[in-house]
Amino acid sequence: MAERVRFRSSTGPMLTGLIDLPQGEVRGWGVFAHGFTLGKDSPAAARICRQLASEGIGMLRFDNLGLGDSEGDWGDGSFTVKVADTVEAAAFMAERGTPARLLVGHSWGGCAVLAAAGRVEGVRAVATVGAPSDPSHAEHQYDAFVDRVLADGSAQWLVGGIKALTLKRAFVEDVRRAQLLDVIPALHRPLLVMHSPTDATVGIENASEIFSLARHPRSFVSLEGSDHLLTAPGQARRAARIVSAWADPYLGD
Template identity: 45%
Template sequence: MPTENISFENHQGKRLAGRLELPSGNTRVWAIYSHCFTCSKDSLAAVRLSRALARRGIGVLRFDFTGVGDSEGEFEDSHFSANVLDIVSAAGWMAEHLQAPALLVGHSLGGAASLGAAVRIPSVRAVVAIAAPSEPAHVRHAFSDHIDEIRDQGAAHVDIGGTGSYRITREFLNDIEAATLDDCVRTLNRALLVMHAPGDDVVGIEHASHLFRTARHPKSFVSLDDMDHLLTDADDAEYVAAVIDAWSSRYIKQVLG
């Protein structure tokens, strides 16, 4: 099953790095996978889930948000609004070079960004939010000890979950605090699948409940049982991919057929 490296420009003219996971046979549909906060296109969940979807005939573009991984830019510019626009830029590249995506799959903050981007991408017919927060400001918990410093000094270098040191600016903080999802979810007009583990200790299950209650039909909820937030178990990624494949086929058929 081939993987191809690609790059594309975002709305700021920055080059974003991506990888295409290509099915061995015919590609039934194209999807964009959006990674979690401080993760990358090469995180375990991103790689395993994208490849598991490709084995099921779903071509996937996974890419690094602005300032993350191999993409250009600074991490401080990778706020929620920028993530949303990066997904829209990825969809534009796919429409020009492959086929416009019909499916968005996002993990954690990437799931929230996928919900924000879906209404801006006419080709999208289904969205999957995995362990996603119902409000982008939830990520403040990752640097809560530094919020006063960020507000007072304009920026702070913080260690987040042992993944590295990141410069968080006042503008970054203001962006995630101003961003809301309720209107996006309420007016999504696409099929929505919310997937969440009841015991998720990073993003609580109440976030999934709020997303599900806010959304209109068609909507579905699948419990991820005892899976961890980062989906580090390979079998868990296979399960999630199998569910996404089965669930989305009903809505994608309406596009492809």
């Protein structure tokens, strides 16, 4: 069971999300950050959050700027805005009386929760799934358009042949400036890094770098057999069960 919600983004437009409500005994609450252009209904986001909810952990997953049901222009999003909107999502959860103790991020969303955690009061644990160690890794997805964007200010990008997004110069420059080298060692929260050794989109070396930069308590779990998007049956649910067990000591009041 999910509750549809809306809250204001850090830049003004309204963002739309779903709160997968916890079943049975409520163990805690969290926020999920989706991948680069994926959205709240992507397999990783939906299946992980539903599984966590089935185990008593309520999760807010939401569409970032200009994606899915959210307002705004994706090209105005950038990494800085994605991080700020993750903070806004956690603030929304606190305002409704269900403060997020857990942040979970998939792919680029993993970078976002690492950067956002230090700005969210009450967050006690962070988990990443298939996250790059450098946010600028995302440029690989649109590198064919970068020169045109930097020269003309913007360009249309057809994602997967079906979704048209506007890539803007400020977006590209913001992503290039973003880095986690100082953020990860200063996280001061338990960190779970999950990654598949056969991830063909974000290589396993990214998990190694995140883990090596992190301070204890830190944990690493190999999601062997999983693809980057966790699309095969059971992959996302397996990741969620691991998060659920690992996060248990950090959820209660």
